[in-house]
Amino acid sequence: MEIVWRNGPSKENYEQERTKRLFNTDIPARFPLAIASARREQDVVDAVNLAISKNCRISVRAGGHSYAAWSVRSHAILLDLGDYRECGLDENDVACVSPSVTGRELHDFLLARGRFFPVGHCPDVGVGGYLLGGGMGWNQPNLGWACEHIVAVDVVTAAGERKRADAHQNSDLFWAARGGGPAFPGIVTRFYLRTFPAPGIMRSSGYIYSVEHYSTVFNWALGIAATFEHSIEIVAIGSYQTGIETPCITIALLAFGDDEDPIKTLLQGVENSHPDGAVSHWFCQETNLAEQFEFKAKAYPTGHRWYVDNAFVRNDVDVAAILQPAFTTLPTRKSLALWSSMIPLSRRGLPDMALSLHSDHYFAVYAVWEDESGDSRSRAWVDEIMESVGAQSVGSYLGELDFRSRRAEYWGKEQRTRLTEIRRKWDPANRICGCLGLEGLGLS
Ligand SMILES: Cc1cc2nc3c(=O)[nH]c(=O)nc-3n(C[C@H](O)[C@H](O)[C@H](O)COP(=O)(O)OP(=O)(O)OC[C@H]3O[C@@H](n4cnc5c(N)ncnc54)[C@H](O)[C@@H]3O)c2cc1C
Missing domain, CATH: 3.30.43.10 (Uridine Diphospho-n-acetylenolpyruvylglucosamine Reductase, domain 2)
Structure with a gap:
């Protein structure tokens, strides 16, 4: 070493x-x-x-x-762990992967074997932090949180011992590995993941509007998302588009499946109901994850300064109105606002694991800028947006935030207490660094 x-x-x-x-x-x-x-x-x-x-x-x-x-x-x-790289698939289609393997690498490895795992949307995220945090991956509304498909982890404990953790042995560590994030009290050396058959086809539709259509378009998206029971991702993205001065709102749909007809029927229903006035749109286009990874990598560019925060917005509030300032006042041309529907995942219970909070509406803001001169403006924008959105939320996803910026709930109350206890049991000397910014809670 x-x-x-x-x-x-x-x-x-x-x-x-x-x-x-x-x-x-x-x-x-x-x-x-x-x-x-x-x-x-x-x-x-x-x-x-x-x-x-x-x-x-x-x-x-x-x-x-x-x-x-x-x-x-x-x-x-x-x-x-960047140079520690393992990736395999056993006869039961369980993948075994080391933490620095990226989402794209795991995807390509599995696809070549006819299998699929809901890796993160951006190709270069490591599976380590992604899975420990919960993992919002491709086809999440249908397949659930990525960490729900961890069947076991190999761990080096704070005492330097190797342990296997699964439903039958060291099950408290296994519980914490599914959503404990940086509070996990050990170092995972391998994740064992249940894989799925690779989806036969993927189709994409999208509708881009200038910002004056915001309310009509967002409420339309909320309405159609509430009816989805199938393998469709629907997101709203606030971003600048080439050649347009003001921010735009894009409603993007991605459908996964094996048969063309039901997918086309679903997307046709959306097509028929979309509001007038789109700057541009596309309907039921063939796509694949290699192409989608490229789109994401462009939208989330390397070589920039980033400040991000997020919230699960409550189901009983006027979501479009609450998120309007974020979508319409982006601080730089590369910044983004994102709403993603969690339905139908959010309508079913979660397994017993550390990850324990979500709602129908995931919302995140990403301030993106080039150099120090933009620091205060970009950070102030995120903080201001999140102060008001945070007040209307049930908590936040720990994968896309900085704990130091704002205190929110990241786990249910019971789960937070249990995580603290598990951390104390497995790492009494607090050897393994935890959540930077959560000092005083026994999780840092
Ligand atoms: C461009 C971009 C796109 C993203 N897209 C998504 C997305 O689509 N879905 C989503 O859910 N999240 C997404 N994220 C968030 C991402 O999942 C988290 O930031 C995650 O923590 C990154 O994991 P990493 O291993 O790359 O990061 P690292 O910075 O290497 O790890 C983060 C922390 O996780 C812990 N950790 C990592 N590996 C281990 C291990 N083996 N043992 C113990 N602790 C460990 C450590 O505390 C570590 O400091 C995105 C982030 C970025 C920057």
Whole structure:
């Protein structure tokens, strides 16, 4: 295992290791004691033992896509899993994957074998942080949270021991691995994932309107989303479009299935009811995940500063009105507002796991800008939007936020207490860095 120390000979090398693969270029002024790069499971054990011998904490980087760069913690050993790569599929179609494998890599691996897993929408997110946080993946309204399909995890504990956690052994760790996020009190070295047959076809429809149509269009989208019981994702995106001065609202639908006819019938119903005045639209176009990954990678560009927050908006409020300021006042041309329908997933109960909050309406804001000069304006915009939306929400998804910006609920009350207890049991010395910004709750 390679280790680069903060007080080692090359400051450049240290800085490169500290920041490598971080998605957000808003790099924090936090300085780990060392960066240890693992290539195999034994390296993870060795890194934990090193942290024990140095009496310091240990933080983990899998794909580096935490917006708030959670892996970068002062005075801790940063364990980088980027070079520890395993991906397999057994005879029961259970995938076994190491945490730094990206969503696209897992998707391509499975597709070549006729299988599918709901990886995240952006291709380069690591499965580690994504799955531990819950995972909002492709076809989520139908397939559910990605973490619902974890069947087991291999873990190196805070004591440096290897454990398997599943429904029958170390089941409290297994419970925490499904939605505990950075509060998970161990280091996962392998996820075992139930896979699905690859969908035969994917079709996409979309409707782009200028912002003066916002209320009509958003309420139309809310109306049709409430009727969906099938494998359709529907989202509203607030963004700038080339050649248009003001922000636009796009309603995008993505249907998954094996037969063309039922998909076409569903999308035709949407087509027939769409409001007049679209700047452009497309209907029932053939697509696939390779193409969708490219769209997402363009919409969520690397090489930028990001500040994000989100909320599950309550089901009983005027969602269109509450989200209007976000969709219509984007602070930069690259910023985004997103609403995503969680129906029918939100209408069924969740299994017993740490992830425990959601509603019919997922909402997220992403301020995106180039350099420090935009920091205060972009952050103030997100904070202002979220102050009012947060008050109308049941909680937030921990995958797309910075805990330091705003306190919300991330788990149900009972689940938060249980997570704290599990953390205390498995990591009594608080060796493994938890949720940066949740100090005082026993989860940081
Ligand atoms: C461009 C972009 C697009 C995104 N799209 C989606 C999306 O479609 N759906 C969605 O649900 N989320 C999405 N996210 C959020 C993403 O899932 C989270 O930020 C997630 O934490 C990233 O995981 P990572 O492994 O890449 O990040 P990292 O920064 O490497 O990890 C984040 C934290 O997770 C914990 N962690 C990671 N691996 C381990 C491990 N093996 N053991 C113990 N703890 C670990 C650590 O606390 C670590 O600091 C997106 C993020 C970005 C930047």
